[in-house]
Amino acid sequence: MTDLPSSAKTIVVGGGIVGASTAYHLAAMGQETLLLERHQLSSGSSWHAAGLVGQLRSNANVTQLLGYSVALYDRLEAETGLATGWKMNGGLRLACTPERWTEVRRQATTARSFGLEMQLLTPREALELWPLMNIDDVIGAAFLPTDGQASPSDIVQALARGARMGGATIREGVAVTGIRVEKGRVRGVLTGAGPIACEKLVLCCGQWTRALAARVGVNVPLVSVQHQYLITEPIPGVTPGLPTLRDPDRLTYWKEEVGGLTMGGYEPNPKPWAEAGVPDDFAFQLLPNDLEHFEPTMALALGRVPALETAGIKSFINGPESFTPDGNFILGPAPEVTGLYVGAGFNAFGIASGGGAGMALAEWVANGAPPYDLWPVDIRRFGRNTLSTRAVRERTLEAYARHYAMAWPHEEYASARPARRSPLxxxxxxxxxxxxxxxxxxxxxxxxxxxxxxxxxxxxxxxxxxxxxxxxxxxxxxxxxxFDQTSFAKTLVTGRHAEAALSWICAGDVIRPPGTLTYTQMLNARGGIECDLTVARLDEETFYVVTGTGFATHDLDWLRRNIPPGLDVRLHDATSQNAVLSLMGPRARDILAPLAEEDVSNAAFPFGTCRRLSVAGAPALALRITYVGELGWELHVPVEFAATVYDALMAAGAPHGLRDAGYRAIESLRLEKGYRAWGADIGPDHSPLMAGLGFAVKLRKNLPFLGREALEAQRDGRLPRLLAGFTLADPSVTLLGRETIYRDGKRVGWLSSGGFGHTVGRPIGYGYVRDPEAGVDPGYVLSGSYELEVATERFPAEAFLRPLWDPEGARIRA
Structure with a gap:
């Protein structure tokens, strides 16, 4: 290729739906963009995708992202002049067991929470929408009118044309053979036709992404899995407006295809592909039909649509697609290399996600942040356990097999375990x-x-x-x-300018003497909460940062990216150095005092401080802090001393009623105390003022920090939403999160988290009360009459803003 540019501001690698969508949106934003495709557009997995477009997910923002796809596909043909095969024919979901019907009713409530009107239907009403099916075992169904279907290859071509119309350059037949990185920052790519420099690189290479990214040390947890479906000849009664159909109890999906039907499924025993690596020349290819493997799916399908038995088969598709360990796709900036972004691993719903994913990725690249919180799909949600391709494959096959399984609350994966274990x-x-x-x-x-x-x-x-x-x-x-909380993520921040760096990144005041703790948030420029953690100052140049297990990669990356240039600051991941034993409860001091060689009285060791202790002969960094609302300490001890300290604590605590406890008790305790959970109650879309965390922010001090201007603009007026707590009088109701909040009969939000408070004896939930137009303040929140909708049924609820348990905090300062 002699017409390849020598440089481009942003290079997108991969010409499937996500790469084309990303280029389309970057071009629309006026960003200089070059898309490179090894073969031809859509030649990877996009061309053989089934093309169903559903919207509802368990997260509001991911649902919004998929809703953007629908809106984009609705206008794309008129904008570009290319047919897309898009039609909004609605989506139907069946329930054939009482448990599935409960799940569907909860999904209908979730849809309502997120602004989608999902209709619940009787079996007979469902049959009217889909006359070819047998409804003998159907209990009920849900219908989402704004779902639909599209022609994947046509969508890709239309997006590519739109990208070119916006000024993007697209080159096919150009293989990217390497990535050039200097001092941790992407500088360009190597191709068969020579090097091309760039400032930013976006990898949208589907199944090839993991291997290409790994060349520069970037971990993208995905593997290839075989996915099969068939397309029939025309069947009498199949009309163009037939909705898409998902039949999870029979593991199958259906859509209309030129008068016939497409039928596929998610079998419980999926088969991996390309375990030794995806071939570079695999383009517009399929795998051999595996009829024996597909036969159980076919048998399930025949029970739903008897006409399938006599229908002619036009084609049988066995195509590999990229799947991930948790069934969610992967977006965002790679934490290992600055300027490198990923959009991959779409788990066979790349067509549904492609429009929105490309939009979000483009905004991330151009503006340094996504349009809204996308934590469930953020690449930084993964950890070191996904460096192993074998472990990724094992977990991914389990996730694939669960695609249509019941989504039980609190369910845990069983595969690729155990991997990381505490000494206890x-x-x-x-x-x-x-x-x-x-x-x-x-x-x-x-x-x-x-x-x-x-x-x-x-x-x-x-x-x-x-x-x-x-x-x-x-x-x-x-x-x-x-509580064994060894899995806490722990980072040492050291250097001459450690204090200055953390003072800028943290919204709370960390300019405090050694031995003090600061509970703080780290904010983005919009004032949203990017991290929620504890900073312990150990000495003039050393800080010990502790955050939640699941946020290890994300929070360390946020710290690294936001240290002002030129400062002497070093970051060290200390997670594996220390075990953490959290001793909590009103008898905690009685248990700790005989084992500690130092004074642990309230006068000598007050709340919000840290000390080095000798506990049962072992060195410990003790943090007097709590996430359960009781007197207590986190004891951070070197892993080799953990068993010794644990045994000594259990022996000393036996006369005081000490017992082991787990994370579900932590959740129940923190709900009563009103402590927030990042990723649920708080996140990048919520400021500390909206979340009731203004007390943790240093606005009263004349100290600059990231996000300060945004908070100053918020603090003098009513806010668009406020986090509130809710209780139900009926103790038998199960709150899980995503239940709809009604104030005076009007939908105003949904629960971000829910559970049961065993001290107060009631279900407890938290969620934002919203009024974007008039704004919200505490008086507004507390003056309303509330109901919570749970699985389509409404229950009276009481709102609160002060903690239900020990609102003055006397117990934690005892």
Whole structure:
């Protein structure tokens, strides 16, 4: 290719739907963009995608992103003059068991929360929309009128034309063979036709993304999985307006295709592909038909649509697609290399996601931030356990097999475990710990007593571990517990300018003497909460930053990206150095004092401080802080001392009623205390003022910090939303999050988190009360009459802004 430019501001690699969409949106923003495709546009997996476009997901912003795809496809043909095959024929979802019907009703409430009107139908009403199906086993159905379907290849071509119309350059037949990185920043790509310089690089290479990114140390957790479907000859009664159909209890999906039907599914025993690597020359190709593997899916499908038995088969598709370990796609800036972005791993819903994903990725590239919080798909949600392709494949196959399985609350993955274990793992397992997993870490969720099966039993109602968590909860409130929180992410920030850097990045005041703790948020320029963590000052040049397990990659990356240039600051991931034993409860001091060689009285060791102690002969960094609303300490001890300290604490605590407790008790305790959870109650779309965290921000001090201007603009007026708590009088109702909030009969938001408070004896939820036009203040929140909608049923609710438990904080300062 002699007409390749020598440089471009942004290079997009990959000409599938996501790459074309990203180029289209970058061009629309006036960004100089070059798209490079090894073969031809849509030649990877886009050309053989089934083309269903659904919108509803469990996260509001991902649902919004998919809704953007629908809006884009609705206008794209008129804008570019190319047909897209898009039609808004609606989407139908069946429920054939009582449990599935509960799930569908909860999904309908979620849809309503997010502004989508999902209609619940009787079997007969569903049959009127889809006359070819057998409804003998159908209990009910849900219909989303704004869902639809599209022609994948046509959508790609239309987006490419739109990109060219906006000024983007697209070159096919150009293979990217390498990435040039200097001092941690992307500088260009290497191609078969020579090098091309760039400032920013976007990898949208589908199945090839993991291998290409790995050449420069970037981890993209995805693998290839075979996905099969068939297309029939025309069938009498199949009309162009037939909705798409999802039949999760039979693991299948359907759509109209030129008078016939497309039928595919997600089998429980998926087959990987290209385990030794995806061939570079795999373009417009399919895999051999695996009829034996597809036969069980076919049998399930025949039970739903008997006409399939006599229909002619026009084509049988077995195409590999990229899937991820959690079933969500991957977007955003690679934490390992500045200027490199990823859009890949679309789990067979790349067509539904492509329009919105390209828009979000383009904004991320051009503006340094996405249009709204996209944490569920952020590449930084993964950790070191996904560096292994074998582990990624094992977990991804499980996620694929669950695609149409029941989405049970609190469900844990079983594969690729255990990976990362605390030094206490075996001790806790022997004591009945039922473990969950986060970023590869095994963490006790709850402890089974003698005679209790140490397993989660899935349900939408009160779970089998409810009483166990109640025991642990009460022990924390009345005596003391130990939580193994070794999985906390821990970062050492050191250097001559560590204080200056953290003072800029943190909204809270960290310019405090050694030995003090600062609970703080780190904000973006819009004032949104990017991180929620604790900063311990150890000495003049050393800070110890502690954050949640799941945010290890994200928060370390946020710190790295926002250190002002020229400062002497070093970051060290200390997560694996220290185990963390959190001793919490009113008897915590009685247990710790005999084991500590130092004074741990309130006068010597007040709340909000940290000290180095010798506990049972072991060195410990003790942080007097709590996430459960009780007196307590986090004891950060070197991993080799963890078992010694744990055994000593348990022995000293036995007379005081000390017991082990898990993360589900933490959740119950923190709900009563009103502590926020990042990724649920707070995030980049919410400022501390909206979240009720203004007390943690240094606005009263004349100190600059990232996001200050945005908060100053907010503080003098009514806000578009405020976080409030809600309780229900009926203790049998299960709150999980995403339930719809009604104020005076009007929908004003949804719950961001929910659970049960075992001290107050009520279900508790948190969510934002919204009024973007008139604004919201505390008086407005507390003056309304509220209801929560749970699985389409409304329940009276009481709103609160002050913590339900110990609102003055006396217990934590005891």
């Amino acid at each position: 793992y075996d001790r806790l397992a022997a004591k009945g710990a039922v473990f969950g997993e986060k970023l590869g870490w095994e963490r006790p969720n709850w402890f089974a007593a003698d005679g209790e099966p140490p397993v989660d039993v899935p349900t939408f109602d009160r779970p089998n571990w409810f009483d166990a968590v109640a025991r642990e909860h009460r022990a924390c409130r009345e005596a003391a517990v130990i």
